[in-house]
Amino acid sequence: MKPIVKQEVQDVLDKLVNKNLYIHLETTNGAYASFHNEKNLTVGAYIRNSVVRFSRGSIVGNGPYRVGLKMEHGWIYAEGLTDWELDEQNRLLLAGHDAEGRLTVALQLSDQPF
């Protein structure tokens, strides 16, 4: 992955509108977050290979970035995105990494199941 260049990601999002796509969306602060510091809550969520379709997709911010995908009945949202790639299967992978290089958030879209 490489640091996000906003316009490049925007160009990819524009090509994905009004298509049925498989999504992977997650956020995590690690399974040991509260073990290492009792003041922390261990939180995380992920959804993988649900089919979504959006009419508008935008990347916003000055880094880290936010992405919002507008769907017929709702929104998909991710915050804290820092890096991206279009992988060899042409899947859009967006991720946020902390200073230690650990993944904190991921938003991925593909026309095939992950």
Add this chain to the structure above:
Amino acid sequence: MERHVLVVLPHPDDEAFGSAGTIAQFTQKGVPVTYACATLGEMGRNMGKPFFANRETLPAIRKKELEEACKILGIKDLRRLGFRDKTLEFEDVEVVADSIFEIIQELNPSLIITHYPGHGVHPDHDACGLATITAVGRLPENERPTLYCHAITKNRLTALGNPDVVNDVIDVVDIKIAAIKAHRSQTEGMISSWENGTPQEPDIMKWVSQEMFWHYKW
């Protein structure tokens, strides 16, 4: 002398941190060790430091790291149970236990290393330990292998008492550290905090060179 040791843990690298020294001591004595690894740690958040993996490349990378760690530890029989990271606790425990029971019946191990259910901190550790205990519990009491369980909760001493086995692994600590390093995507960050690639602080060295296990209390 153990006849055959079966290690049942959910993530590539669990064996390196918790029992690599004990495993290496067994394989050096010629005791066969089988590692049944329940998932590929597909949802790990560590991606290397600096990161070189992503969510989609991580499983294949961790599979290779696991194979390398097994080679270092002398584990010649690696089984992958094929479950997905972070989902083990949502599976039917009997179904997970089935896949472990099958291996137990095939190998007839004299010792099984797993997590102590309820003392794993990570939900997959607890679920994997519970499934293993469930599988062992299907055997008549007098045919059950010895169980070495990891317990890593902060209340483990008050809840479980002192460990039944405190194993000094200083004689194989280099092998253990090599196994930890083999899981590069997961451990590079931690290792970068060690000077010269080995733990310098006494408490970390103690943590690496001593492995503790509790027998399961049925």
